[in-house]
Amino acid sequence: MIDIVASGVLFDMDGTLVDSTAVVEGAWSRFGAEHGIDPATILGFSHGRQTIDTVQHFLPELSLDEQQRIVDVMIAAETDNVDGITEVPGAADFVSRLVDAGVPVALVTSAPHELAVNRMRAAGVHVPGAVVASEDVEHGKPHPDGYLRGAALLGVDAGDCVAFEDAPAGLEAAIASGATTVVVGPLEAAVTAGLYRVGGYDGITVTREGDAFRLRG
Known part of the structure; x- marks a missing residue:
């Protein structure tokens, strides 16, 4: 109330x-599979945060340019995906x-x-x-x-x-x-x-x- x-x-x-939910969980599941990270762990952190913050949290060893490349690929895939x-x-x-x-x-x-x-x-x-x-x-x-x-x-x-x-x-x-x-x-x-x-x-x-x-x- x-x-x-x-x-x-x-x-x-x-x-x-x-x-x-379906689009977001799918995106982070693919990210997790590619980098050997449990998707549930990623989703527990990522909800409500910018994509770059989540990528940097889980892949801190990568250069900023490589982190941004991953983000750009993810965002491009999600932008036109409105299924469900x-x-x-x-x-x-x-x-x-x-x-x-x-x-x-x-x-x-x-x-x-x-x-x-x-x-x-x-x-x-x-x-x-x-x-x-x-x-x-x-x-x-x-x-x-x-x-x-x-x-x-x-x-x-x-x-x-x-x-x-x-x-x-x-x-x-x-x-x-x-x-x-x-x-x-x-x-x-x-x-x-x-x-x-x-x-x-x-x-x-x-x-x-x-x-x-x-x-x-």
């Missing part, structure tokens, strides 16, 4: 608005209702911009005018840079925003930015303690309250 008054809304993408990508329940309608109500909305994702747009469109979710992608920040999640930049693009303070996230790294980033943070989905971890939680977006109402908006559901 949520009952939050905010001036802007910040969304993560994978696992928060878009269910891309769907919306998180109620996401498309909820984002559209926020936009129609005049709520400032930004997408804050660890994915590159082109990949993010392709996945959002494949899932039928409106792409906000404000997008912070991997290439737009120096430090990816769990650093708060993306959420701070997203709020700045909306012209509001991050502390006056609500952020929707599903992964530990993303939740840490959102909390560190000062945004009111909502867990999307079933994740149970130390970082989720005391946070609002939703399983999907059906039934969340959006009403204006002065110069801000109230999300309740």
Whole structure:
């Protein structure tokens, strides 16, 4: 249940608005097989993080150029692969209702911009005018840079925003930015303690309250 008054809304993408599980797990499984690393171990670290951060974590011995080459190959393969990508329940309608109500909305994702747009469109979710992608920040999640930049693009303070996230790294980033943070989905971890939680977006109402908006559901 949520009952939050905010001036802007910040969304993560994978696992928060878009269910891309099959594509993401396939990509990291191939990476694991190629480099002799258990895919489950990779996925336990990678969720919510930029691809380069995961590659550097598991292959620190490689040069930066070689690490980047691996990332480029992975991203190229994923960018046009939208097989099985769907919306998180109620996401498309909820984002559209926020936009129609005049709520400032930004997408804050660890994915590159082109990949993010392709996945959002494949899932039928409106792409906000404000997008912070991997290439737009120096430090990816769990650093708060993306959420701070997203709020700045909306012209509001991050502390006056609500952020929707599903992964530990993303939740840490959102909390560190000062945004009111909502867990999307079933994740149970130390970082989720005391946070609002939703399983999907059906039934969340959006009403204006002065110069801000109230999300309740």
